[in-house]
Amino acid sequence: SPGFRFDIQIEADLLEEVVRVYGYNNIPRTKPSYHSIIQPRPEAKNSLLELKKCLVDRGYFEAISYSFVDPKWQKILDPGAQTIALANPLSSEMSVMRTTMWAGLLNALKHNVNRQQTRVRLFETGLCFRPESEKSGVDAIAQDPMFAGVICGDIHQEQWAEKSRKVDFYDMKADLEALLSFADVESYFEAAEHPALHPGQSACIIQNSKVVGWIGALHPEVQKILGIDQQVFVFEVKQRAIVNNRIPAFAPLSRFPEVRRDLAILVDEKVPAAEIMAVINASSSDLVKETQLFDIYQGKGVEEGVKSVAFGLILQEFSRTLTDSEVDTEIENIVSTLNQQFAATLRE
Structure with missing residues (x-):
């Protein structure tokens, strides 16, 4: 390039000068092509x-x-x-x-x-x-x-x-x-x-x-x-x-009524309620659909160093109505397991 054209230093500068001399309006117009690609977003991933x-x-x-x-x-x-x-x-x-x-x-x-x-x-x-x-x-x-x-x-x-x-x-x-x-x-x-x-x-x-x-x-x-x-x-x-989540899945609903039994037990105050609930869930049969902790009490009527922990158990059978004997047997098995694991007793 001429010495007085100090603005032309690289190849792109020279090409720009050629286009300017040729005329911008003389360059044929073409529409840019664009192909959009939608990236997959797995349902099992949390953003x-x-x-x-x-x-x-x-x-x-x-x-x-x-x-x-x-x-x-x-x-x-x-x-x-x-x-x-x-x-x-x-x-x-x-x-x-x-x-x-x-x-x-x-x-x-x-x-x-x-x-x-x-x-x-x-x-x-x-x-x-x-x-x-x-x-x-x-x-x-x-x-x-x-x-x-x-x-x-x-x-x-x-x-x-x-x-x-x-x-x-x-x-x-x-x-x-x-x-x-x-x-x-x-x-x-x-x-x-x-x-x-x-x-x-x-x-x-x-x-x-x-x-x-x-x-x-x-x-x-x-x-x-x-x-x-x-x-x-x-x-x-x-x-x-926390990056992976649970994908919701449909489960059929039972046409038969559910039964709730409240279970209040006395255990050592050092036993975590989460451990008690884990034992209940592990020892119970398929009849127990849900376990809810609804009360922890220490005070009048409960010995020192002991606490009362109360759970609500929801029982239900998919094909029939549960009988009282079936519910009682399930509760007795759970209480027996809690007694073996934590020396727990039923609160009167």
Whole structure:
């Protein structure tokens, strides 16, 4: 190109000049072709957007934080985990890769509380990073997709209709159960200790005998170190635990009436109600269609160290009406099994 045409430097510049000289209107017009392809969406898969909407509908806001966290926060929240240090960090407070989502979420919660936000509900999705010594290079970093949340403050926004109260463990558990309801397998909560959680208000989430997450109140010492002056509840669960869902299937309805029998038993106060229900479901026959826990009582009329646990059992036969003797036999078998497993007795 001529020396005075300093604007022509690459092939595309030269082609553009040729087209300009030839005339844009002289170029024949052709309609672009487009073939739309609809990507398949398996019904058995939950989209991340659907899972996020579940918590948004319950009053949460999505937070997005850095994958790099303060090593001090990291050590406090997950002291037993090996971390990956950055070779060239943005700052000393962002020098390690997170192994838990709580670091970023709690930092965001603290930021809001310090600015007079009395009610905070946040969740975040993202990756957590752990080293794998048996591999090398990029493959030596395990990346786990996680789903986490934090709450503190009042249960409801300020209003006149209901009396205000602070959130508790069971409020967060209800939110997490709503999220776990998308999973294709049953999830169980088992009391367990975590270094960052309150010893009496923490539990692990179990699916197929494997721990897939944690829930609980933040440990008071952790709150003090992090400078948070409100009681905070947190949860964290692996995304793979909720990515698959149950496909609804039709089951024919029985034309015959169902029978309900209430069963109140006395057991040691340390026996979890979930274990009792699991034994009932395992020992009962196909006649028992549903088991409902509706009462746990300790107090007057019940010995110290013992609790009363009451279940409602729904029995039904598809082809005929159940007789009283059949129902009584089923209940006796269940009570006998509970007596063998937990030394449980019927409450008079």
